[in-house]
Amino acid sequence: VITPEHPWVWLNGRIVPAAEATVSVFDRSFLYGDGLFETIRIYAGKPFAWADHWQRLEAGARFLSQSLPCSAEALAGAASELIARNAVQEGLLRITLSRGVGRRGYSPRGADHPVLVLTTHPAMANDPASPIRWRLMTSRFRVATGDALSVFKTANKLTHVMARAEAEAAGADEALLLNSDGHVTEAASANVFWLAGDVLRTPPLPAGVLAGVTRARVVDLAPAVGLRCEEVSVGPADLLAGDGVFLTLSSLEIVPVVSLDGVGLRDSPWPRRLHEAYRRAVALSTG
Amino acid sequence: VITPEHPWVWLNGRIVPAAEATVSVFDRSFLYGDGLFETIRIYAGKPFAWADHWQRLEAGARFLSQSLPCSAEALAGAASELIARNAVQEGLLRITLSRGVGRRGYSPRGADHPVLVLTTHPAMANDPASPIRWRLMTSRFRVATGDALSVFKTANKLTHVMARAEAEAAGADEALLLNSDGHVTEAASANVFWLAGDVLRTPPLPAGVLAGVTRARVVDLAPAVGLRCEEVSVGPADLLAGDGVFLTLSSLEIVPVVSLDGVGLRDSPWPRRLHEAYRRAVALSTG
Numbered sequence: 001v002i003t004p005e006h007p008w009v010w011l012n013g014r015i016v017p018a019a020e021a022t023v024s025v026f027d028r029s030f031l032y033g034d035g036l037f038e039t040i041r042i043y044a045g046k047p048f049a050w051a052d053h054w055q056r057l058e059a060g061a062r063f064l065s066q067s068l069p070c071s072a073e074a075l076a077g078a079a080s081e082l083i084a085r086n087a088v089q090e091g092l093l094r095i096t097l098s099r100g101v102g103r104r105g106y107s108p109r110g111a112d113h114p115v116l117v118l119t120t121h122p123a124m125a126n127d128p129a130s131p132i133r134w135r136l137m138t139s140r141f142r143v144a145t146g147d148a149l150s151v152f153k154t155a156n157k158l159t160h161v162m163a164r165a166e167a168e169a170a171g172a173d174e175a176l177l178l179n180s181d182g183h184v185t186e187a188a189s190a191n192v193f194w195l196a197g198d199v200l201r202t203p204p205l206p207a208g209v210l211a212g213v214t215r216a217r218v219v220d221l222a223p224a225v226g227l228r229c230e231e232v233s234v235g236p237a238d239l240l241a242g243d244g245v246f247l248t249l250s251s252l253e254i255v256p257v258v259s260l261d262g263v264g265l266r267d268s269p270w271p272r273r274l275h276e277a278y279r280r281a282v283a284l285s286t287g
Numbered sequence: 288v289i290t291p292e293h294p295w296v297w298l299n300g301r302i303v304p305a306a307e308a309t310v311s312v313f314d315r316s317f318l319y320g321d322g323l324f325e326t327i328r329i330y331a332g333k334p335f336a337w338a339d340h341w342q343r344l345e346a347g348a349r350f351l352s353q354s355l356p357c358s359a360e361a362l363a364g365a366a367s368e369l370i371a372r373n374a375v376q377e378g379l380l381r382i383t384l385s386r387g388v389g390r391r392g393y394s395p396r397g398a399d400h401p402v403l404v405l406t407t408h409p410a411m412a413n414d415p416a417s418p419i420r421w422r423l424m425t426s427r428f429r430v431a432t433g434d435a436l437s438v439f440k441t442a443n444k445l446t447h448v449m450a451r452a453e454a455e456a457a458g459a460d461e462a463l464l465l466n467s468d469g470h471v472t473e474a475a476s477a478n479v480f481w482l483a484g485d486v487l488r489t490p491p492l493p494a495g496v497l498a499g500v501t502r503a504r505v506v507d508l509a510p511a512v513g514l515r516c517e518e519v520s521v522g523p524a525d526l527l528a529g530d531g532v533f534l535t536l537s538s539l540e541i542v543p544v545v546s547l548d549g550v551g552l553r554d555s556p557w558p559r560r561l562h563e564a565y566r567r568a569v570a571l572s573t574g
Contacts, residue, residue: 001400002388004313011312022309023317025298025404026291030310031383032444033320064445065452094391096318101289104381104408106444106451106475113288117312121391144431144467149445156443157319157393158351158436164393165352180431180467188393 006086010078010118012069015085023115029098034108035115035155036060038095041123041250043286047079047093049250052213057095060152066099069114082118092121092251098155126252128275133258134247136187137172138236139163143208145179151211160188174247176236176260179208183233190247190255191215194239195227195268201242204231214248214278221277227270236260244268253278293373297365297405299356302372310402316385321395322402322442323347325382328410328537330573334366334380336537339500344382347439353386356401369405379408379538385442413539415562420545421534423474424459425523426450430495432466438498447475461534463523463547466495470520477534477542478502481526482514482555488529491518501535501565508564514557523547531555540565 009021029035038053047053054072061068070078079093095118102111126132141163143150163175167188175188184203186192191212193202200222203209222229239245244266245257254275257265296308316322325340334340341359348355357365366380382405389398413419428450430437450462454475462475471490473479478499480489487509490496509516526532531553532544541562544552 002313002390002397009312018313021312023312023314025296025308025310025383025406026289026305027310027317028448029320030314030317030322030385031324031442032448033316033442034445034448035317037318064449092391096312098317103289104379106448107455108448108452109455110289119312141435142431142433144429144434146429146467147431147446148428149449154445155318155320156445158321158441158443159434161315161319161321161393161395162351162436165395168394168396180433 004119005122006088006120008082008085010082012116015082021117023098024101026101027098027115028100028102028108028111029115029155032106033155035096035098036064036066037097037153037155039250040093040095042083042088042091042093042120043282045083045089046286048282048285049213049217050076052216053095056153056211056213057097060154061097063152065108066097067112067114068097069116079118082120086120088120090125091123094119094121123251126255128272128279131254131256131271131275132252133256134173135259136174136176136245136257137167137170138261139166139175139177141166141177143177143179143185145181145183145208146206147208150208151205153210164188178236182235183207184236184239185209187247190249192245192247193218194245195243195270197243198227200227200229200270201232203233207233212248214250214253217278217281218248218274221274221281225273225277240265242266244270246271291406292409293375293407295369295372297369299403302369308404310385311388313388314385314402315387315389315395315398316442319393320441320443322383322385323351323353324384324440324442326537327380327382329370329375329378329380329407330569332370332376333573335569335572336500336504337363339503340382343440343498343500344384347441348384350439352395353384354399354401355384356403366405369407373407375407377412378410381406381408410538413542415559415566418541418543418558418562419539420543421460422546423461423463423532423544424454424457425548426453426462426464428453428464430464430466430472432468432470432495433493434495437495438492440497451475465523469522470494471523471526472496474534477536479532479534480505481532482530482557484530485514487514487516487557488519490520494520499535501537501540504565504568505535505561508561508568512560512564527552529553531557533558
């Protein structure tokens, strides 16, 4: 049995021991994945980019017509309390929002007692000077092009779970997901970028892409390090032909990709430059 | 707060009061929809088409590499026990299988303590002579054409939840889902059939269609009532132009569709004939 690494959980306003943090078997996120979540990096005991994560969570809740049972400020207070209780300096904070218990069936009518959970987890250190590097594998699982749900971090992640498991079974670290048109969208747990000279490319959100918080930061940082950024829909061959591929995710920041489907990718100085710029922004924000 | 209609729940081998039937907030079906389920009609205190539902659940578990912690016989015994405890004559049985608690992140590695839940629920009566009829609305939410997960009843049903909510908000009863190619796949909670003279049509599974237990029964029954059955991928216009549309689902058996996107559909004698044939099969099986 896998036991949680941190002893305390915040559940609907109360901090409880992890073993007592439970939800009903009639909860709609358990039954249908009818929920949302955020994974936030904690640096020096503080959640990073809180406003961006809150904004995505709130936009998702509005889109799903779920109610968020507290304000950004109240939830930030709860997060601080939990981080202190679990004594987290470097780690991760997960916010989980479920529509809660409803009537049997897909209709969400009448399910108006949401469940909100905060958990903390250890984070892996990732040094820009000698970063974690991943082997990527194109998955046979595809997302629907133009799926309006893709931009939100919903609790419907079975495609991503299966893609990751498929990649790991094949000896890779992470999966590359294509959409139903065969275009690159994202990795299972990260957004994807690739380089063509001094042009930085990433797929547009409507291709079926999560609106990643780190993705948006990297797009913002690109001009400052000398990169021009473009959103384009391409097949995986364009990643193989380019000048380097990397992934962005809150937990590990920037992860260079060493190979795609077993084919070695060009090494690039840009992921490191962007990673260092990202770290400077983190340092500024955490004082 | 919505409370379950039946007092007892079967949870991993024990029958417990509904209020005490809980799972961890670290459960992967709660976090990612990493699970499967079945909804089975109970007639005269007995689950109908048990073998078909078990077979789909087992195939799904194999596909997801989840372990099913008991045999078909043991689970059938547990179902009988719960049905008796809740004193259900006419109703529904839900089987829920989750991968259980795992490590943080999409990888399912190490999550090998599945959670299995049985619940019972009331069923609505549906008389073939004056059946429930539904207004259908085409959803803007689409499934990925060829998605390998669609045939299984997974806990990733947010697209179906959203489609149903969208239909209800527009005054319809149920949503019609298209795939990313714009072809008809299924209704949110049911499979879809339409008629062209004495030809019965339904979309093929690879279009992104749940392998419905009642769908398969209706395909089997069609020749006996004088219908030839075909699997075809079409746009919603073909349903409007046809000789009648109906839905199949375990809970309500056969539901004729009265309108699609507000346009009245032709009335047909075939749904009633198929429904009566289905009821004869139920009567034979339940003695």
